[in-house]
Amino acid sequence: MNKLSPSRIWRYKSSRYRIEASKCNKCGALHYPPRIVCDKCGSRDLSKITLNEEGRVITYTLIYSVPEGFRDQAPLPLAIVELKSGTRILAPITDINPEELKIGLPVEPILRRLTDDENGGLIKYGFKFRPLIKQG
Amino acid sequence: MKFNNVGISGWGVYIPKYRISLDEIAKAWGYPSTYPQGLNVVEKAVAGVDEDTITMGFEAARNALRRAGVDPNFIGAVYVGTESKPYAVKPSATVIAEALGITPKKLTADLEFACRAASEALGISIGLVSSGMVKYALVIGSDTAQASPGDVLEFTAASGSAAYVIGRDDGNAAAYFEGFYSYVTDTPDFWRKENAPYPMHGESFTGEPAYFHHIVSAVKGLLEELGLRPSDFDYFVPHQPNGKFPLKVARILGFPKEKVLPGLIVTRIGNTYSASALIGLAAVLEKAKPGSRILVAPYGSGAGADAMSIVVKDSILDKVGKAPTVKDYISRKTYIDYGLYVKFYNKLRRFKF
Amino acid sequence: MRKVYVVGVGLTKIGRHFDKGLRELFAEAALKAIDDTKGVNVEALVVGNMSSSSLCEQDNLGALLADYAGLTGKPAFKVEAACGSGGTAVFTGYSLVASGLFNVVMVGGVEKLTEYPTRTVTSALAQASDAEYELYFGASFTGLNALIMRYYMEKYGVTRSEISEWPVLMHENASRNPYAQLPFKITKERVDKSQIIADPIRLYDASPIGDGAAAIILASEEVARKITDTPVEIAGLGMATDKLYLASRDKLDTFKATVEAAKVAYNMANISPKDVDVAEVHDAFSILGLINLEDLGFVEEKGKTAKLLCEGRFRPGDKPAVNPSGGLKARGHPVGATGVYQVAEVAMQLRGDFPGTKVPEAKVGLAQSIGGVGSTIVVTILKR
Numbered sequence: 001m002n003k004l005s006p007s008r009i010w011r012y013k014s015s016r017y018r019i020e021a022s023k024c025n026k027c028g029a030l031h032y033p034p035r036i037v038c039d040k041c042g043s044r045d046l047s048k049i050t051l052n053e054e055g056r057v058i059t060y061t062l063i064y065s066v067p068e069g070f071r072d073q074a075p076l077p078l079a080i081v082e083l084k085s086g087t088r089i090l091a092p093i094t095d096i097n098p099e100e101l102k103i104g105l106p107v108e109p110i111l112r113r114l115t116d117d118e119n120g121g122l123i124k125y126g127f128k129f130r131p132l133i134k135q136g
Numbered sequence: 137m138k139f140n141n142v143g144i145s146g147w148g149v150y151i152p153k154y155r156i157s158l159d160e161i162a163k164a165w166g167y168p169s170t171y172p173q174g175l176n177v178v179e180k181a182v183a184g185v186d187e188d189t190i191t192m193g194f195e196a197a198r199n200a201l202r203r204a205g206v207d208p209n210f211i212g213a214v215y216v217g218t219e220s221k222p223y224a225v226k227p228s229a230t231v232i233a234e235a236l237g238i239t240p241k242k243l244t245a246d247l248e249f250a251c252r253a254a255s256e257a258l259g260i261s262i263g264l265v266s267s268g269m270v271k272y273a274l275v276i277g278s279d280t281a282q283a284s285p286g287d288v289l290e291f292t293a294a295s296g297s298a299a300y301v302i303g304r305d306d307g308n309a310a311a312y313f314e315g316f317y318s319y320v321t322d323t324p325d326f327w328r329k330e331n332a333p334y335p336m337h338g339e340s341f342t343g344e345p346a347y348f349h350h351i352v353s354a355v356k357g358l359l360e361e362l363g364l365r366p367s368d369f370d371y372f373v374p375h376q377p378n379g380k381f382p383l384k385v386a387r388i389l390g391f392p393k394e395k396v397l398p399g400l401i402v403t404r405i406g407n408t409y410s411a412s413a414l415i416g417l418a419a420v421l422e423k424a425k426p427g428s429r430i431l432v433a434p435y436g437s438g439a440g441a442d443a444m445s446i447v448v449k450d451s452i453l454d455k456v457g458k459a460p461t462v463k464d465y466i467s468r469k470t471y472i473d474y475g476l477y478v479k480f481y482n483k484l485r486r487f488k489f
Numbered sequence: 490m491r492k493v494y495v496v497g498v499g500l501t502k503i504g505r506h507f508d509k510g511l512r513e514l515f516a517e518a519a520l521k522a523i524d525d526t527k528g529v530n531v532e533a534l535v536v537g538n539m540s541s542s543s544l545c546e547q548d549n550l551g552a553l554l555a556d557y558a559g560l561t562g563k564p565a566f567k568v569e570a571a572c573g574s575g576g577t578a579v580f581t582g583y584s585l586v587a588s589g590l591f592n593v594v595m596v597g598g599v600e601k602l603t604e605y606p607t608r609t610v611t612s613a614l615a616q617a618s619d620a621e622y623e624l625y626f627g628a629s630f631t632g633l634n635a636l637i638m639r640y641y642m643e644k645y646g647v648t649r650s651e652i653s654e655w656p657v658l659m660h661e662n663a664s665r666n667p668y669a670q671l672p673f674k675i676t677k678e679r680v681d682k683s684q685i686i687a688d689p690i691r692l693y694d695a696s697p698i699g700d701g702a703a704a705i706i707l708a709s710e711e712v713a714r715k716i717t718d719t720p721v722e723i724a725g726l727g728m729a730t731d732k733l734y735l736a737s738r739d740k741l742d743t744f745k746a747t748v749e750a751a752k753v754a755y756n757m758a759n760i761s762p763k764d765v766d767v768a769e770v771h772d773a774f775s776i777l778g779l780i781n782l783e784d785l786g787f788v789e790e791k792g793k794t795a796k797l798l799c800e801g802r803f804r805p806g807d808k809p810a811v812n813p814s815g816g817l818k819a820r821g822h823p824v825g826a827t828g829v830y831q832v833a834e835v836a837m838q839l840r841g842d843f844p845g846t847k848v849p850e851a852k853v854g855l856a857q858s859i860g861g862v863g864s865t866i867v868v869t870i871l872k873r
Contacts, residue, residue, distance in 0.1 A: 012621055017235040033622045033734060050237060059643070059741065061635035062688040063627070067612040070627050072185045072479065075688070078632050080640075080736045088736040092627050094186055095153050097470065103643055111194040111235050112186040114626055123222055125190065125231060126626060133460040133468060 143309030148199025176379025180406025212270025217253025252436020294406025298414035326437035497526030503821030537578030571617030575828020576858020576867030598826030645792025663815020666845030670821030701823030725758025725870030744863030762786030828858030
């Protein structure tokens with residue numbers, strides 16, 4: 001099922017590695033995934049913007065019945081994270097024990113391997129979120 | 137080697153959160169329970185299922201950039217030193233650079249020289265910055281070290297990453313390089329052929345003719361060049377394949393134990409290969425007072441060692457807290473058993489259909 | 490636009506039909522529908538299906554199925570809107586007759602899901618979501634619905650046990666339905682303790698994987714009056730879409746597309762929610778059943794549906810009676826066919842000859858078909 005082509009990985013690398021979103025130059029709305037037409041005002045005048053920000057979990061699940069290529073990560077924690085800018089994003093959560101998952105958990109973005117790759121295939125990298133590292 | 141005015145603008149590390157105790161490994165393979173003590177290592181860091189050299193290198197680099205506080209677009213070179221490349225052919229450095237948003241106008245490559253690769257990259261970067269060819273260089277040492285199940289190497293082969301932003305020794309530099317000396321020979325102590333899944337090693341041959349000979353030679357060479365003695369240094373951070381070799385080479389060279397312990401991180405995270413001495417250096421930078429002089433001596437099988445003298449400056453104090461420290465990453469841990477360890481390192485012969 | 494009537498229906502039992510492929514399943518339903526009309530001349534075929542391409546390696550489905558159903562040569566094509574393909578096919582068939590282009594159109598739906606391991610089917614069904622930004626990151630379709638379930642439970646203080654009332658009612662209704670995949674009663678405890686698929690969604694919250702086909706025949710008023718005594722009018726029809734990427738929706742506890750589609754349908758049929766006697770809503774998961782009743786206007790206060798259900802509402806005898814067929818949960822959900830099953834079932838309720846749980850004297854019925862996580866929604870209103 002997971003037939004991935006080099007151009008598909010390459011085409012969306014900015015939005016998947018760096019959470020590159022689009023910003024409407026007319027009304028200021030931020031969109032992730034990046035859009036071609038602003039969904040708030042209909043303008044086609046959009047620029048790129050990187051959203052490398054912390055956020056909070058607003059809802060989450062633990063997927064036991066995983067799609068192909070995700071057996072190693074089951075149960076896969078998946079959440080909707082609300083970033084500081086207000087933009088919401090769907091992200092797997094990593095470096096976390098299932099009991100630690102909760103609504104309101106502060107998380108930050110990092111780069112990880114998204115899925116199990118075939119022996120000869122390309123590796124799919126992308127962002128995941130994880131609980132903040134305690135400093136001090 | 138001669139160069140001008142080069143320093144460390146920022147540093148960062150990354151250590152995965154999973155740990156497996158050496159006792160657990162000894163139990164799995166029927167080693168005597170006293171075996172781990174002989175290595176002076178308690179537990180080692182294990183990369184999670186979604187981690188590899190590239191993902192760990194990215195985080196260490198991001199931390200280094202935070203501390204450096206420089207515009208990433210001025211980074212003119214990105215080097216990744218590793219012996220566990222996710223792709224045998226396709227550079228890790230380009231993925232990391234892309235994820236940091238700093239492509240395309242860069243010198244970029246992955247380097248291999250066993251555990252010394254990133255250190256070689258430091259030497260190259262010093263040259264690039266000194267000559268003015270680049271403004272800043274980003275050097276990353278990152279490894280998810282692998283060992284054949286049941287082999288003694290499995291006790292220490294660990295995962296981790298360190299990154300350094302090298303730039304001019306200016307007001308922003310946290311420390312400057314006083315000297316850099318490399319000593320390299322063709323010595324086959326530890327190797328992995330093209331299609332072999334795990335490395336081979338020469339057991340005791342990895343000691344005197346390899347690790348000790350090269351580190352001692354490199355350090356002596358540096359001391360002579362700079363006209364310094366061990367007592368001129370506050371810290372000694374050699375490569376750490378286990379918790380015994382660093383203390384022994386320190387004794388041979390005349391560095392007291394107290395100068396080695398602050399940077400001896402192998403006891404808690406294992407041998408992180410290309411990141412080993414560099415994580416040790418970061419641990420020292422995070423505690424050293426301005427004015428301290430540090431001797432760092434990475435070693436890579438095959439074989440070679442570098443010796444570099446680094447002097448800490450005032451501006452280091454503000455930088456420490458800008459990103460998680462070695463101590464922060466070491467305290468972040470979750471223990472796993474041998475079963476999960478095998479799953480994480482993909483040692484099961486799985487048939488993908 | 491002319492009026493359009495449902496003049497015949499044909500359904501197969503839903504289940505794991507290892508002995509029947511797409512063409513056999515579809516022909517069975519299509520021929521039953523033709524026989525139900527005592528042999529009307531079908532002029533065109535629209536078929537709803539989601540996975541013929543991803544799982545059965547079959548495109549060009551319209552022509553293939555027309556041929557196997559004895560409609561060789563007729564205009565025929567497939568419409569796809571993920572799990573809402575059926576409702577979308579009804580919407581399309583309606584427009585072909587209403588416009589005057591055809592007088593008699595067959596609207597079919599068929600799905601073949603049981604040939605492959607669950608992980609393969611899971612991946613195929615996840616294609617209803619955003620391939621590059623949801624599926625790519627590991628989101629399964631159930632996982633996305635689980636995000637909604639947890640959000641709703643947290644926001645409205647609804648418990649696991651309260652939600653379990655939904656599948657219990659679905660199974661109760663399906664126990665009399667000869668077409669249902671799971672025609673047996675269950676208890677709340679069984680639901681509460683069933684296997685977790687994507688926390689908090691459990692096995693008994695989710696519609697089963699099954700094969701099935703349904704066909705209805707739509708005709709103009711003139712033809713309808715000639716061939717049946719019980720024509721059922723499609724009095725209202727509405728369709729709306731929404732952004733696929735769930736996280737970018739304004740609200741996570743409602744489907745804007747349901748509200749929009751229903752508004753158009755109610756307007757066109759000149760009715761309001763309280764006029765509906767029977768409703769077949771799209772409960773791919775228990776949580777959707779609850780949200781649908783709120784979005785369709787059957788429950789005024791958001792978050793209250795589970796409690797109302799526990800108090801005994803929406804059973805046969807109530808207005809509306811909800812999912813007397815057993816719904817997606819217990820009647821089954823052969824994905825692309827479901828929307829057609831629903832319209833057929835409502836039509837049969839209004840005709841008085843539905844072979845399962847009956848809603849006597851039903852005059853106004855509603856069917857709601859959802860594609861993706863509320864991204865394509867069709868609401869159909871039928872009147873006797």
